[in-house]
Every structure is written in C-alpha cells, then in structure tokens.
Amino acid sequence: MPEAKSNADALLKSVMDNKTPESYSPGLEGVVAAKSKLCSIDGAAGKLYYMGYPIEEVVNGSATYEEVAYLFWHGRLPNVKELEAFKDEFSKLRTLPQQVMDFIKLLPHTCHPMDALRTIVSLLAAFDHNPERSPEANLNRAIALTVRFPTIVAAFHRLRQNQTPVEPDPKLSHAANFLYMLFGEKPDDTTAKVMDVAMVLHLDHEMNASTFSSLVTASTLSDMYSAISAGVGTLKGPLHGGANEAVLKMLLEIGDPARVETYVDDALAKKKKIMGFGHRMYKAYDPRARLLKEYARRASEKTKASRLFQITERIEEVMIQKKGKQGIFPNVDLYSGIIYHQMGIPTDIFTPIFAIARVAGWTAHVLEYWQENRLFRPNALYIGPAARKFPPLAQR
Numbered sequence: 001m002p003e004a005k006s007n008a009d010a011l012l013k014s015v016m017d018n019k020t021p022e023s024y025s026p027g028l029e030g031v032v033a034a035k036s037k038l039c040s041i042d043g044a045a046g047k048l049y050y051m052g053y054p055i056e057e058v059v060n061g062s063a064t065y066e067e068v069a070y071l072f073w074h075g076r077l078p079n080v081k082e083l084e085a086f087k088d089e090f091s092k093l094r095t096l097p098q099q100v101m102d103f104i105k106l107l108p109h110t111c112h113p114m115d116a117l118r119t120i121v122s123l124l125a126a127f128d129h130n131p132e133r134s135p136e137a138n139l140n141r142a143i144a145l146t147v148r149f150p151t152i153v154a155a156f157h158r159l160r161q162n163q164t165p166v167e168p169d170p171k172l173s174h175a176a177n178f179l180y181m182l183f184g185e186k187p188d189d190t191t192a193k194v195m196d197v198a199m200v201l202h203l204d205h206e207m208n209a210s211t212f213s214s215l216v217t218a219s220t221l222s223d224m225y226s227a228i229s230a231g232v233g234t235l236k237g238p239l240h241g242g243a244n245e246a247v248l249k250m251l252l253e254i255g256d257p258a259r260v261e262t263y264v265d266d267a268l269a270k271k272k273k274i275m276g277f278g279h280r281m282y283k284a285y286d287p288r289a290r291l292l293k294e295y296a297r298r299a300s301e302k303t304k305a306s307r308l309f310q311i312t313e314r315i316e317e318v319m320i321q322k323k324g325k326q327g328i329f330p331n332v333d334l335y336s337g338i339i340y341h342q343m344g345i346p347t348d349i350f351t352p353i354f355a356i357a358r359v360a361g362w363t364a365h366v367l368e369y370w371q372e373n374r375l376f377r378p379n380a381l382y383i384g385p386a387a388r389k390f391p392p393l394a395q396r
C-alpha cells in the first residue's frame, strides 16, 4: 500500500513537472501552432498580408475571389490564361448531386443555415467515391467544396421559404452566382463587386479558431470533409464568425445613434462584450474593417441602411474612446452586416457568407499542413485531486 501511494505520487509529480502553470496559455494565446506561407498578420500595426501581398493592394487591385483562391491553393497568382481556365473549371462544379439536394429538402426550415451547411458538408463525404488521398485528389476536393458552399447555402435558404432552388449560372462569377442563386435575379455589377470584395476580405486569416480546428481534425489524417465541417462548426460561434449576425441584431436593437452611448455604457457595466470589437491578434484597427467600412458607407448612402451606418459609426466612436486604450477596435464583423443587410440578405445568412469565403482558406491550410503533418496533441494542466485509491462501488 505505501509503495502504491509512492508510485502514484511519483506519477503525478512527473505529470505536473511537464505541465507547469507558467507553460499554460489560456486559449493558446501567443502559442505558435504551425508554420504557414499563406497569411500573416501584424496585429500591432493593423496589417494583413495574403502571401506577402498587403490586403489593401489585393482589394484595390481588384483581385477577384477566384484569383485569390488560386493564390492560396497554388502558392502564386495566376496569369490571364490560367485564371480563365481556373474560372471555367470552378464554375462547372457548382451543381450538387441530386440526392444531396433531396437531403437538403428534408432539413427543418427552422434549422440555422450554419447547421444546414455543416451537415451537408459532412454528407458530401458520402458522395465522394474516390479512394485516392494524394495531394492532387485533395486539391480537387478543396476546389469542389469551395465551389459548392454557395450552392448549399442558397438552396437551403430558398427551400426553407418554399421556393425552388435556382440552377447555378456558369457565366457568372463566384460572388455574382451566389447572389443569383439566393435571390433568383442576377445582381448588378456594383452589388456583385461588393460581395466579391467581402469574400476576398474573409478568405483567410492565419491561425484563427476555425482554421485551427480544421487543422486539428486534419492532423489525425482524417479527411477533408471532416476537417472542413469542424471549421464550419467553429466559425458559427459569436466570438468568431457568428459576431456579424450579432452585430446587426445589436444595431437594430439600438435603433438610434442617440442611444448608442447609454447602450455601450450599460453593456460594459454588465461586463458584456460589444460585438464587432476586439481581436486576439489586432490591438489596432482591423484593416479588413477599414476597407469594409468604406463599402458600407457607399452602400448605405441614400438607402434605409444609412441609419444603421450612423449607429455603427457612433458605436465605433464611443468604443474607441472608452476601450481604444485597451487595444479594442473594430474588427471585420462590424461593417460586413450592414453591407449584406443592404443587399436584402437575411441576418442568419451572414455567417454562412463568412464560411463561403473562408472555405478556400481552410482547405489551403489543410493542404499545406498535410505536407508536413504532425498530430496536434497538446497537454492540459491537471488541477484535480492528487492520485488516490479507487473505492469499489460497494464501499461508496
């Protein structure tokens, strides 16, 4: 018995020695979890780069979603001929297998579109009959998944309203075709361009929570569908992609720029977070929010959304005044909702749009990680009881 106790103590000590409170980083803050060539962030300066290209140059240089997705998957920008061939390939994959469409019809209309998307991504694995797991086969899966995300979201949205899903139009861009499948009408060039910009801005963001969860799943050598459905599930939360939906609800609840200060003061006094502000990486203004704000401003001019824009600008002013010193500034989710709202897109489709954009980033990170795969398996700092004797059921 004393020997058993000393063995147990020794075991506990060896476990504790490796897992000190000093090595514990809540939320893995500051931990470098992987190497990547894809995306980098300078959080102090508020800078974002896609493979070294500053995000402002990518957006102002009019790069399309297809072009940037190509960059992430192939590691370089396409030339004119390559981009045309890629867009052609891209647009041909949009249609879903009929059985998948039939399954979408079975989903309850009350299901959140993110739940629908996560379920259908998972289901697509059952329709992939290719046993090949080569990098080429996985790149093809990455492309097909990215192409099909808009089809899934649009089909679910129309079916839940008892409308017939709209067949994709191969002549339209990825962004324009999504709006077409959602509304059944081709968007004008300006609206399609704004959606394209929003998608480019959301395409990737280094080791964010959903990318990390995709990588954790991929690192077990599970498959692309499992990794991406993990990403969708992680993005849904209001501390991550779900914040864009929460922001619009907050703007509608506030209703008037004059009520902003009281709303913010009340929330902060109750230790509540103001959605669309703060970021683990940025302690300065999120560059994506800066770009989206200008599109939101233009989209809101002379429309009903202008009041929402005024409320948002006022929240920004009040929050920077009260929380800027703590490094809390607008993040990407603050202005995207106004843009989508102005397009007539329902609030619960905002986070799925984020997923539609981010899937190219998730898949690119998974493909990159598999080149030098290592199982993710961190430790936990044990804070439970010391090792002790297990009492048989009759003695408890």
Ligand code: ACO
Residues within 6 Å of the ligand: 027, 238, 239, 240, 241, 243, 272, 273, 274, 275, 276, 277, 278, 279, 280, 281, 323, 326, 328, 331, 332, 333
């Ligand atoms: N409103 C008010 N206070 C905030 C906010 C906010 N939006 N964000 C952070 N803080 C405060 C916290 O209350 C905390 O204060 P304390 O130290 O006095 O307790 C401090 O800042 C640190 O906050 P944490 O939540 O620990 O910081 P973390 O790095 O984990 O936060 C996060 C990042 C989760 C994004 C946070 O800023 C937040 O919850 N923001 C609101 C939700 C949101 O907009 N999410 C979208 C992020 S962008 C994206 O994922 C696409």
